[in-house]
Amino acid sequence: MPRISPRRSALRLLAGSTAALIAVGVPAVALGVGAGEAQAAAPEPRPVATNWEFTFEPGPLRLAWVETEGGPRSYFYLTFKVTNYWGSDLLFAPSVDLVTSDAEVLRSGRDVPGAVTEEIMRRLDNPLLESQNNIVSTVLNGPEHAREGVLIWPATDLDVDEISIFFGGLSGESESYVVGRGTAEPQRYTLRKTMMLRYATPGDIGQQGSRPFDLVEKRWVMR
Numbered sequence: 001m002p003r004i005s006p007r008r009s010a011l012r013l014l015a016g017s018t019a020a021l022i023a024v025g026v027p028a029v030a031l032g033v034g035a036g037e038a039q040a041a042a043p044e045p046r047p048v049a050t051n052w053e054f055t056f057e058p059g060p061l062r063l064a065w066v067e068t069e070g071g072p073r074s075y076f077y078l079t080f081k082v083t084n085y086w087g088s089d090l091l092f093a094p095s096v097d098l099v100t101s102d103a104e105v106l107r108s109g110r111d112v113p114g115a116v117t118e119e120i121m122r123r124l125d126n127p128l129l130e131s132q133n134n135i136v137s138t139v140l141n142g143p144e145h146a147r148e149g150v151l152i153w154p155a156t157d158l159d160v161d162e163i164s165i166f167f168g169g170l171s172g173e174s175e176s177y178v179v180g181r182g183t184a185e186p187q188r189y190t191l192r193k194t195m196m197l198r199y200a201t202p203g204d205i206g207q208q209g210s211r212p213f214d215l216v217e218k219r220w221v222m223r
Contacts, residue, residue, distance in 0.1 A: 051172035060212030074155035083146040094169035101162040108151040191222040
């Protein structure tokens with residue numbers, strides 16, 4: 001696993017939290033983000049779950065090249081497993097963004113042809129695996145009802161240093177966040193407990209092959 005200095009890691013965490021807020025529409029200026037380092041961070045989730053929550057197990061993040069009508073295209077894909085131990089049936093409707101170190105935000109499934117999803121699932125050869133559209137449904141309580149899925153994003157930039165995935169829909173916890181408190185035009189946002197997965201992707205990743213990217217951080221954030 002790549003070694004990251006404590007200071008650099010802290011700055012990335014701060015920047016990542018700020019990017020999460022910007023991604024849901026919180027203005028960068030309101031957060032105090034200038035030309036230098038990020039100066040504001042998102043609120044933190046509660047240490048103990050206070051609302052419904054799925055148990056989440058991520059698989060590896062990989063890169064796949066798939067032949068399309070426009071020629072070979074590259075895609076990121078992530079497998080995962082969710083289990084409902086909450087005590088009652090829960091609706092699972094994930095909303096998942098992939099954010100690069102260049103601040104590009106990609107929503108899973110968007111601009112991904114159905115044929116690409118079918119091809120990646122064929123390669124994974126897991127009869128229990130469900131596509132993002134098919135997995136949206138009620139998950140019954142208990143480990144015997146666990147669900148496995150795959151998420152796919154177009155890999156539009158293969159020269160990035162880091163990738164973060166923000167996996168929403170795993171928890172019912174939310175918090176109101178006010179930007180510009182004490183000003184003439186304060187703005188209120190609703191942030192939701194979201195699983196963040198951060199991966200190291202140093203240099204040109206076009207030759208990554210099927211090797212998984214290194215997961216360097218996994219934690220809950222409010223986004």
